[in-house]
Amino acid sequence: MVRVSIIGATGYTGVELVRLLTRHPQVEVAALTSQSYAGRRLGEVYPHLAAALGETVLTDDVEAAVAGAGYVFLAMPHGQAAEPAALALAAGKRVIDLSADFRLPGETYAAWYAQAAPAPALLDQAVYGLAELYGPEVAGARLVANPGCYPTSALLALAPAVRASLVDIGSIIIDAKSGVSGSGRQPALGSLFCEADEGLHPYGVATHRHTPEIEAQLSRLAGTPVVVSFTPHLVPMTRGILSTIYAGLRGGVGEEEVSRVYMEFYQDKPFVRVLPPGTWPHTKWVYGSNYCLLGLTVDRRTNRLVLAAAIDNLVKGASGQAVQNFNLMAGFPEAAGLEGLGIFP
Ligand SMILES: NC(=O)c1ccc[n+]([C@@H]2O[C@H](COP(=O)([O-])OP(=O)(O)OC[C@H]3O[C@@H](n4cnc5c(N)ncnc54)[C@H](OP(=O)(O)O)[C@@H]3O)[C@@H](O)[C@H]2O)c1
Structure with a gap:
């Protein structure tokens, strides 16, 4: 033990x-x-x-x-x-x-x-500590910086495309929604029931602190500085993040190549599931679980890659991912303690 x-x-x-x-x-x-x-x-x-x-x-x-x-x-x-x-x-x-x-x-x-x-x-x-990208480094680490919740969803969605140079890295737009637990248990005006319930609004537009974290990791993957537009929104739900992402495709990149790159990238990663074409992730499907569900398509009309990633901000976006990193560090199976499926509905 x-x-x-x-x-x-x-x-x-x-x-x-x-x-x-x-x-x-x-x-x-x-x-x-x-x-x-x-x-x-x-x-x-x-x-x-x-x-x-x-x-x-x-x-x-x-x-x-x-x-x-x-x-x-x-x-x-x-x-x-x-x-x-x-x-x-x-x-x-x-x-x-x-x-x-x-x-x-x-x-x-x-x-x-x-x-x-x-x-x-x-x-x-x-x-x-994004295990899907840096598993071996995490295994040998004495200090792991567990990723932020929005960056986890955005990076898992974008990493294969950026690493394989499928998209124009100057064109990335991340439109993300989070449940209220994302801001923690400390009392705050915006987290009050009357303020958050039955409404939806952006916040931290062009200033959110997760922006440099996303950019730093995408830059590392691309091997050149990457700047993104990132807009988070507060949604009246307890848990969950859904990031919908748009990126212009580089010339000649088609649906088949995109699909192959994503399937290969995540084939041996236990917690990321690339959904079949036409299926889009729902935050309810990951509620309480360490999974990230990923939907994607090529919009031929606009020549953009459209991605959507759903995670539970408190599990894959925080504590589950921390346990996943701990497992790698301690030499345990990556999924130990994390086998639970999402609670639905
Ligand atoms: N919520 C999310 O979805 C999420 C996702 C990813 C990362 N994170 C990050 O994870 C961290 C914790 O977030 P949270 O949502 O759990 O926040 P939280 O609900 O506000 O909890 C913070 C905890 O820290 C303790 N604390 C405060 N000041 C302390 C101090 N000086 N020394 C020791 N303990 C102290 C508080 O309890 P006591 O006052 O009883 O000590 C409380 O247990 C934050 O840095 C946050 O950015 C959060």
């Missing part, structure tokens, strides 16, 4: 990590930390987890939580994760950070997050 601790265990991604890890056959939870609920039993704070780890007492002793585990998950706001990450790495532990603190070069982080990168000295060690 491998001992793991979760720092920030009572937020939405933290509690989802707990749920997934209780199903993992080779994991023992060492400690769960919380500042707000320290001293209370997990089953009291979250009754849906009472049957598994209900008697576990939440602690605010991060140092002890780190010391008691071989692997540490950080499920905290950006800016806060760097300190426990440094502590854990110095103690020889391996770290999976769900925040943005290790996803970007220092100067890019500073430009988009309006604060200096919190631990620039650790950035060199960080591996971007």
